[in-house]
Amino acid sequence: MLRALETDRARLTVLKAQILDLERSALRAEKTLLQNRIDSYKYPVLTLPNEIVSEIFVHFLPPYPLPPPFSGLLSPNILAAICRQWRETALATPALWRAIDMSFSQSIKYLEQQAQATEMWLSRSQCCPLSIHITGDASRSPAAFGAIVAHRSRWEYLELDPGQFPLPAFEGSMPLLRHLDVHLPEACRTVNLNVYTPLLRTAVLRNYALTHVVLPWAQLTALTLSTVYPYECPPILQQTSNLVHCVLGFVIEEDGDQDASGLPEVELPFLESLVMKNPDGQCITGYLNTLMVPALRSLKVSERFLGRSPIDALIYLISKSACKLQDLHITGKISVAMHDYRRAFPSVSKLSLHGWKFDEENFKESISEVDDLGES
Numbered sequence: 001m002l003r004a005l006e007t008d009r010a011r012l013t014v015l016k017a018q019i020l021d022l023e024r025s026a027l028r029a030e031k032t033l034l035q036n037r038i039d040s041y042k043y044p045v046l047t048l049p050n051e052i053v054s055e056i057f058v059h060f061l062p063p064y065p066l067p068p069p070f071s072g073l074l075s076p077n078i079l080a081a082i083c084r085q086w087r088e089t090a091l092a093t094p095a096l097w098r099a100i101d102m103s104f105s106q107s108i109k110y111l112e113q114q115a116q117a118t119e120m121w122l123s124r125s126q127c128c129p130l131s132i133h134i135t136g137d138a139s140r141s142p143a144a145f146g147a148i149v150a151h152r153s154r155w156e157y158l159e160l161d162p163g164q165f166p167l168p169a170f171e172g173s174m175p176l177l178r179h180l181d182v183h184l185p186e187a188c189r190t191v192n193l194n195v196y197t198p199l200l201r202t203a204v205l206r207n208y209a210l211t212h213v214v215l216p217w218a219q220l221t222a223l224t225l226s227t228v229y230p231y232e233c234p235p236i237l238q239q240t241s242n243l244v245h246c247v248l249g250f251v252i253e254e255d256g257d258q259d260a261s262g263l264p265e266v267e268l269p270f271l272e273s274l275v276m277k278n279p280d281g282q283c284i285t286g287y288l289n290t291l292m293v294p295a296l297r298s299l300k301v302s303e304r305f306l307g308r309s310p311i312d313a314l315i316y317l318i319s320k321s322a323c324k325l326q327d328l329h330i331t332g333k334i335s336v337a338m339h340d341y342r343r344a345f346p347s348v349s350k351l352s353l354h355g356w357k358f359d360e361e362n363f364k365e366s367i368s369e370v371d372d373l374g375e376s
Contacts, residue, residue, distance in 0.1 A: 046085060053086070054093040065131030065157035065179070067101035070117045097124040102144060104136030104163065115144035122151055129156035129176050137164040145169075160184075167193050178202065182209040210236065218242060221270075227251055230260040230284055237266040247275040252282050261286025273298040276305055277331070288317045296323040302332035303354075310336050311344045318345075330354065 045053075057079050061068045068074045076096035080087040090096055100121055104111065122130075132155055138145040149169045158174070159181040173196040180197070183206040194214045202222040203215055210228050217239035225233060226249040233248060240246075246268070252258045271293045277300075278284060285307040299314075306313040310330070318325055328345060329352040338353050345351065 050089050050092070053089050054095075057090060057093055058095050061096065062099075064095070064099055067099035067131060067133050069101070070114060091124060094124060094126040094128045097121040098128040099131040099133075099157075100148065101133045102135070102148060104134070104138050104140045104145075106136075108140070111141040111144065115141050115147065118144045119147045122147060125154075128154070130154045131157035133159045133161070134165070135161040135163050138166065139164060170195060172196060175199070180204070180215070181206075182213055183207055184209040184212060221245065223247075225249065229253065230258070230287060231263060234264045234266050234290070237268065238264070240268065241270075243268050243271050245273045246271060248277070250276070250278045250282075250284050250287075252278075252284060258282070258284050259286045260284050261289045263287070263290045265290050265292065267292040268295075270295050272296060273300075273327075275300040276302065278302060278305070285313075288313060289320075291317065291321070293317075293321045294323050296321060296325060298327040298329075299325060300329040300331065303330050303334055303336070304332050306330075311340065315344065326350065328352070 048056075057076070058064075060074075060079065061076060062074060068076060071077060076090055079096070080090040100118060102114070102118065106114065130151060132148055134145075134148070145166075152170075152172075152174055154176060155174050156176050157179045158177060160170075160183060162183050162185050164185075170193055175197075176199060177195075177197040178199050179202045180195075180200060181204040182193075185207065193212060197216060198219075200216060200219055203220055204224040204226065205213060205228075206226040210225055210232055217236060218241055220240050221242055222245040223236075223240055223243055224247040225236070226247075228248070228250060229252065230250055237243070237246075268291065272295050274291075274293065274296060276287065283304040285305060287305060288301070296317075303310050314325075314328070317323075325345065325348055327350040328341070328348045330341070331354055334354050338351070341351055341353065
């Protein structure tokens with residue numbers, strides 16, 4: 001009897017072990033099945049063609065030619081860190097690496113890292129035209145600056161903000177350059193910069209850049225001259241015969257009003273939009289009298305530039321140039337009422353006066369709505 005009991009207990013122990021092994025085996029089989037199913041699953045985004053993914057990546061970054069940061073949320077590096085497939089796609093998309101922001105104002109350690117990143121981005125961009133933005137003292141990282149200059153033949157957009165630059169490095173040919181923005185500090189004003197840019201169409205020249213940068217002026221269709229004296233502009237504008245858009249930011253040497261009517265006359269046959277401003281709020285009258293702009297459609301000007309009789313000054317410009325002004329924006333302190341401007345220039349469809357705006361189309365729609373309400 002006791003022997004039979006022991007036998008049953010031993011058998012029970014064996015059965016329990018066998019059952020446990022069978023359960024584990026079944027669970028292992030189910031686990032393997034589930035894992036295989038998960039491994040075979042494709043996320044929808046990973047099924048897209050590489051060309052589509054590349055295009056999505058390009059639109060993820062700031063719009064070209066704005067440069068993305070070297071690191072952080074808007075950097076192409078973050079796309080390369082998601083997964084192996086995305087990394088391969090990002091590295092095979094040269095357009096992600098074509099815009100570079102070089103700041104030489106950071107710490108030495110950061111500049112060393114930036115130099116390495118710059119060389120890597122330049123390599124990944126392959127043959128793409130480049131957008132380059134440089135700020136600070138370039139002598140603090142000759143390696144990074146040299147790497148960028150070595151690719152000058154690919155520069156399409158170039159912006160030089162205040163800093164110390166070895167200007168001779170920019171001399172010569174930039175065959176793809178379309179846009180140039182130069183802010184020269186006083187320390188660079190003893191050096192002239194001559195560049196060969198057959199595709200250049202737009203330029204922004206600030207401070208001492210106007211008198212020390214020589215450009216193919218006749219090619220330009222858009223030009224901004226910032227922090228310039230009125231007398232510095234005519235010699236340049238007389239050469240910009242194909243200009244379509246122009247922004248003039250004036251300064252004057254002395255306090256008080258300045259009359260610019262004695263300056264040489266400038267004819268800009270294709271100019272469609274003109275902006276004249278003075279950040280210091282000083283008065284420069286008579287400058288419009290020196291311009292012949294038959295194609296002018298849009299004018300933004302401080303009322304202080306128009307003298308004691310703003311309306312007469314504008315009438316003279318329109319009559320002299322025989323232009324058909326459509327958009328007039330008067331800035332600064334206003335001395336003439338909106339209705340007087342409206343009466344003087346009935347053909348101007350959009351009129352803005354420092355906080356007041358008249359839009360002919362919206363005005364007609366409003367009148368029509370009022371008439372409809374009256375009829376109902």
